[in-house]
Amino acid sequence: MKITGVNAYVVDPDYVSGGSTSARQWTFVEIQTDEGITGWGEATNYPGGGSFLTAQAVHSCREVLIGEDPADIERLWHLVYRRYSYLGARGLPTSALSGIDIALWDIKGKALGVPVYHLLGGKFRDDVRLYANGWFAGCETPEQYAQAFKDVVVPAGHEALKLDPFLEMQPFHTAYVDGQISQAGEELGYDIIRAVREAAGPQFEILIDAHGHYNVPTAVRLANNLYEQSRIEWFEEPVPPESFEALAQVRAQVSARICVGERLFTRYDFLPIFKDGLADYIMPDVVWTGGISELKKIATMAEAYYIPVSPHNAMGPLQVVAGAHVCMTIPNFYRLEHSMAAIPAYQSYLTEPMNFHDGGVTLNGKPGLGYEIDKDQVMATLHPDWVGQV
């Protein structure tokens, strides 16, 4: 089999995420072969036009991918990874690589007539446990968060949820300045979490996403207060991702569990986390860290440290699907993220809907990823700036 085409599509999905101030686009990757099998992947990135840049990077790989055997996933992964070493070999290059890798796994599963998880060591479980994000659209007060919990999270059967309660910091999501928060913003965040805890009861797992907004002393104070007041399950990305030393300082002084990893790319970025014991949970992102191949390898490394994996999912539908395939196969699995607000948009790009039920997702067991991208929907929602690039 030979690769005959590599195409990236940047689309404008019809959904508004809770909290994000950035316009978002999804980037899908299509790899065609001479035997009529087509694989799909995703290389979505945001913000700042990230999804356009990953799409451009995918197109820049055409010259080395076309004509190759799509079965050679490892070799092609390295070809693309090493190709962009001088652009950082992490972040942008590994996002483009992720989209390509996922599409190659889709092709391999389809060619062999089995789901991808079958080829990754086989099943450890039949369903993939989720945690809920994106359930709080429009909420601003503690009361509204408690109500959204009852109205949105409970009916879906969830037992774990995530939120960032420090609403004042949203404009600084990708604009870190000094890592500090006002007293009023801090108090509101504590009140929101207390209200959610009271609505949810003592067993529910409440995960806090700090989005890397804080400096060392602020992160330490916020995490300890949330843990003491409301028994949060994890405090995620306390500090910006580029300083492991800052994370180590926080780690040493915080009683809450720590989770990091959506902005760590490939095994190499996770090495210091494992070696220095900087996190209780890790959350690599399958469309950023290097695709199905790399997520599986990171999980395998983490297993040697007894660290559970909980993939980050805040992009599009194939991110959920690709992550779920890997999560089907690994023992050290905690939960897969998904955005409840994005479910209708996820489904609108698939010819068959994903089966979300009882706080989990069940894959359909069909060959490859198991879900086909609706090409008509892709073309109908192509971003205006990408028309002409396809």
Added chain:
Amino acid sequence: MKITAIIPYVVDTGLPGLPDEMTDQYCFVRVDTDEGISGWGECTNWPNRGSFMTGFGILQIRDYIIGQDPANTDKIWREIFDRWSYLGGRGLPTAVASAIDIALWDIKGRALGRPIYDLLGGKFRDEVRLYANGWFTGSTTPEEYGRDAARTVAEGHDAMKLDPFLGNGIVWNGGKLSHAAEQKGYDIVAAVREAAGPDVEILIDAHGMYDVPNAIRIGNTLHEESNIAWFEEPLPPESYKALAQVRAQVSAPICVGERLYTRWDFVPVLEDGLADYIMPDVVWTGGISELKKIATMAEAYYVPISPHNAMGPLQIAAGANVMMTVPNFYRLEHCTAWIPNYNSFLKEPFDFHDNKLKLSGNPGLGVDVDQEKIDASVNAEWKAIAG
């Protein structure tokens, strides 16, 4: 003052003899202001169409920067870095930040009528010491390398760099090389040492091509046989642990840093003592602002800095401006074979003489980019994409 336009130019270099995997485009960036002052920067990246990717990055980011006061270099740098944290924060994002930062410093210098180095703490020296790269273009045998080394020394150089194992280009080969290629590399360096004499500093660039045991053997053999002055990038840049293993077992001084981006990537190198020299790249690591900050951090560890320069002329000018101002300076890289090409994009040529570069002392970067030459050299594919 307000930024009114940011224009990326992906231009064909016209450089001869680049390996196949290189795609030889420079990426220059012009920043215009409402007061008629324009500044130039560079974010050239290769191989493999990297300059197109950084050019695309400029197109994506520029609307966020236009309208700002160009004086606020640190704030604008941080905005670019954070906006693209989810694209890795380092690599493409910092290359784009580099070009804009360099152009903003050029504007500031021109607005104040002073060379940039005057605004970075002022001069530590009058000229910037160099080491030579690209002095061996076209050579393949030890004899040819020896001949070229003798010529380079006669031209006034006392430090020169090469990768003697690079027969197949910079294509990762699983961290190993053949016995024949390894021996030929040793023979080339021995011939260079013999031709250059005992006092010339021979710097070896390994381009991150090796795994741990191969890097150790090659680094030690070259040091014992030919007394090399540094062994650069022994391993791929992403594993500090691998570098620590090599570091502990190699007698040659170690240099790393062209693929380390921002202070944060240099923290483990400095904290764990993983290198004797560091070589950040001013058009990749974050521009003039970040190069100065990295140098300042390195000074606290008494580690000398030697910026990587294998891209275009504004990389040389920007790196040289910073190196005028830092005490912990070793040498600035430049490619002797490319000097005519550097100069072809400038109205007035660089003053390279012997083993030194003397900056003009004119405001800003101290060089004036030849706009007509740039316009005439824009890559055809880029013109179709970006207009």
